[in-house]
Amino acid sequence: MLHRLRLRNFRCFEALDCPLQGEVTLFAGNNAHGKTTILESICMLLRLQSPRAGTLSEVVRLGEDGFVIEGDFSGRQLMFSLSGQRRQMKVDGDISKNRASYLAETGLVVWMGNDDLALVRGGGDVRRRYMDFAASQIYPGYRNALRAYNRALRARNFLFKRDNRPRWEQIAAYTKLLVKHGTVIAEARADLIAALCPSASHAQSGISGRDESLGLNYLRSGGEDLATAYEQNADQDSRRRQTHIGPHRDDLILEIKGLAAGQFASEGQQRTIALALKLAQAEVLREAKGADPVLLIDDIFGELDQARRNALLTYLPKSSQKLITTTHLDWADDAFLTASQRYLVDGSGVC
Amino acid sequence: MARIDFPEEVKLLIAHLKRLPGVGPKSAERIAVWLIARDGGFSDDLAKAIMLSGEVIKDCRICGFFESSVIGCELCADLQRDTTMICVVEQPTDVLPLERTGAFKGSYHCLGGRIAPLDDIAPEDLRIDSLVSRIAGGCVSEVILGVGSDVEGEATANYLAELLATGFPDLTVTRLAQGLPAGGGLDNADELTLYRALDGRRRL
Ligand SMILES: [Zn+2]
Numbered sequence A: 001m002l003h004r005l006r007l008r009n010f011r012c013f014e015a016l017d018c019p020l021q022g023e024v025t026l027f028a029g030n031n032a033h034g035k036t037t038i039l040e041s042i043c044m045l046l047r048l049q050s051p052r053a054g055t056l057s058e059v060v061r062l063g064e065d066g067f068v069i070e071g072d073f074s075g076r077q078l079m080f081s082l083s084g085q086r087r088q089m090k091v092d093g094d095i096s097k098n099r100a101s102y103l104a105e106t107g108l109v110v111w112m113g114n115d116d117l118a119l120v121r122g123g124g125d126v127r128r129r130y131m132d133f134a135a136s137q138i139y140p141g142y143r144n145a146l147r148a149y150n151r152a153l154r155a156r157n158f159l160f161k162r163d164n165r166p167r168w169e170q171i172a173a174y175t176k177l178l179v180k181h182g183t184v185i186a187e188a189r190a191d192l193i194a195a196l197c198p199s200a201s202h203a204q205s206g207i208s209g210r211d212e213s214l215g216l217n218y219l220r221s222g223g224e225d226l227a228t229a230y231e232q233n234a235d236q237d238s239r240r241r242q243t244h245i246g247p248h249r250d251d252l253i254l255e256i257k258g259l260a261a262g263q264f265a266s267e268g269q270q271r272t273i274a275l276a277l278k279l280a281q282a283e284v285l286r287e288a289k290g291a292d293p294v295l296l297i298d299d300i301f302g303e304l305d306q307a308r309r310n311a312l313l314t315y316l317p318k319s320s321q322k323l324i325t326t327t328h329l330d331w332a333d334d335a336f337l338t339a340s341q342r343y344l345v346d347g348s349g350v351c
Numbered sequence B: 001m002a003r004i005d006f007p008e009e010v011k012l013l014i015a016h017l018k019r020l021p022g023v024g025p026k027s028a029e030r031i032a033v034w035l036i037a038r039d040g041g042f043s044d045d046l047a048k049a050i051m052l053s054g055e056v057i058k059d060c061r062i063c064g065f066f067e068s069s070v071i072g073c074e075l076c077a078d079l080q081r082d083t084t085m086i087c088v089v090e091q092p093t094d095v096l097p098l099e100r101t102g103a104f105k106g107s108y109h110c111l112g113g114r115i116a117p118l119d120d121i122a123p124e125d126l127r128i129d130s131l132v133s134r135i136a137g138g139c140v141s142e143v144i145l146g147v148g149s150d151v152e153g154e155a156t157a158n159y160l161a162e163l164l165a166t167g168f169p170d171l172t173v174t175r176l177a178q179g180l181p182a183g184g185g186l187d188n189a190d191e192l193t194l195y196r197a198l199d200g201r202r203r204l
Helices: A035-047 A099-103 A114-121 A124-138 A142-162 A168-208 A226-232 A234-240 A267-289 A306-315 A334-339 B008-018 B025-037 B042-056 B092-101 B129-137 B151-167 B191-199
Strands: A002-010 A013-019 A024-028 A066-073 A076-083 A086-091 A109-113 A214-219 A251-256 A294-298 A322-326 A341-344 B057-059 B066-068 B082-089 B106-110 B142-145 B172-175
Touching (some): A002 A035, A013 A035, A024 A334, A035 A109, A035 A124, A035 A322, A086 A099, A099 A142, A114 A267, A124 A168, A124 A267, A142 A168, A168 A214, A168 A267, A168 A306, A251 A267, A267 A306, B025 B042, B042 B057, B082 B129, B092 B106, B129 B151, B151 B172
Parallel strands (some): A024 A341, B082 B142
Antiparallel strands (some): A002 A013, A076 A086, A214 A251
C-alpha cells in the first residue's frame, strides 16, 4: 500500500506532496490537469516504467534537468529519480545496484486505462505489451530476457538489411541468442496466459452478467521449437530482410464464445473483455506473488454504462489499493464517495 | 559589446578533453581550468607521459596485449605460461582482473573489441585471424571464451565457438561460467566472481 507520494519536476508538477489513505483514492479534475500524471508517476515509482512515455526524459518538467518520485510504500521509502542522464533508485535511502534489485523491493501494479479497448481491437503489439508488463512482475529474469532478445533482434535484422549477401555466420550468432532468450519469453507468456484464462473468463461473465466464455490462447508465430523455426524461416527472413517469426510476432488470441473477439464481439463486449483482462492480471499477480497489486485506474468509469460500472465496482479486488482518476463524480454513489479519499487535481497541485 | 568566452587555446584544450571517455562538457572545462592553474611543470609531465606511452606502447601482434618497445609483450615473453590454453578477452584491460585472481596460468588473446553490427564492428575489425593462426600453428588444446556476458559479448562467443569448432574439431572450447555481471565487461567483475567463473567454465 502506498501511503504517500511526493513529486518534484514531474511533468506539470513542480512539487507535489500527497498523503494517501484507505482502499480508494479518487483524483477528480478536468482533462489535461495532471490526473493521469499522478498515476503515471506511481507506476514509474513501483515498476520503473511509464505506461505512456517512451523515454524517461519525456516526463521531466519543462526547463528542468530531472525529476524525483518518492513514495512511502508498505513501510519502505522508495525513490526513483533522473538527473541529467543519470537515473537512481533508492530503497530506505540505500542506492539500488540495478533495476532488478530495486524492483524486488517494490510493489505490483495493474494499470487500467481508457485505451485498454486496444487490447481487443488493436494490433498484436498492444497485447504483447500487456503480456510483458504482467510477466515482468511475475517471472524473475523475464525483463532481462526481453531486453536481450530485442537487442539481438535489432542486430540480426540490421545484418539482413546491411548485406546483399547475408553473412550467415554472424546471423547465426544472433539466432542462437534469439532462441535462448526467446524461449524464456515464450514459456513465461504461455504460463501466464494459462493462469489468466480462468480468471478472465470468470470476470467476463461476472461483469457482463451473461454466460460469456472468454478464451485466451498464446499464439506462437514460430511454434514450440524456436531453433528449428528460425532455421526453416532463414530463407524467407533473408528475402524480406527481417526476422518474421519469434516472440516479437507472437500474439494473444481472444475469443468470445469461440469467435475472434476483435471482429465478432460488440463494443460493449469488447470493453468488458478489456476490463476482464486487467482484473485477471490483478488476480494472477496476487496468486503468484502473494501480495496485492496497486490498481491504477485511469478515467474509465465515465466511459462505462451503468450496469458495467456497478459490476466493475463490485468486482474490483477489495484488498487492493485503488487509485482512480475521473473527470466527474456523477457515477459514484454516496456510500462509495464517503468510503473514498478525494482529491481535486488542478494542473499544479492537489487539494 | 562582444560576448566573452574562453581564449581560443583553452577552447581547443577543452575540445580535446571532451573527447576523453567519461568526460562531459562541464568536466572538460573544470579539468582545463585546473591544468592551467597548475604550475611546477605538471602539464609538461602529463604531456610527456601521454607522448611516451603513445610512442612506446603498441598492441602485441601476437596476443593483442600491450607491447612496450622497451621490454616487449610481457605475456608473450613469459615462458612459464601454459601455451596450450588461451583465454580470449575483448580488451587488453580485461587481462588484468583475470591475472589478479591468480587462477589462470595460460596465455591470452585480446580481440580488441567484440562483434557489434549496430556499432559497425565486424569480425574483420577484430584480431580473429591472428587467433586462428595461433591455434593452427601451435599446440593449443583449450580456448576459453572470456568475452562479456551482454548481448554483443554472447554473440561474439557464439561466433567464435562455431568458427573454432568448424576449423579445429579436436580443440576444446569453453565459456567462462555465468555469474559475470550482466551487461558488463570483465573489468566490472570482482576477483572472487572471476575466480568462480574460471573454475566453473563450461564446454561449448
Ligand atoms: Zn603478446
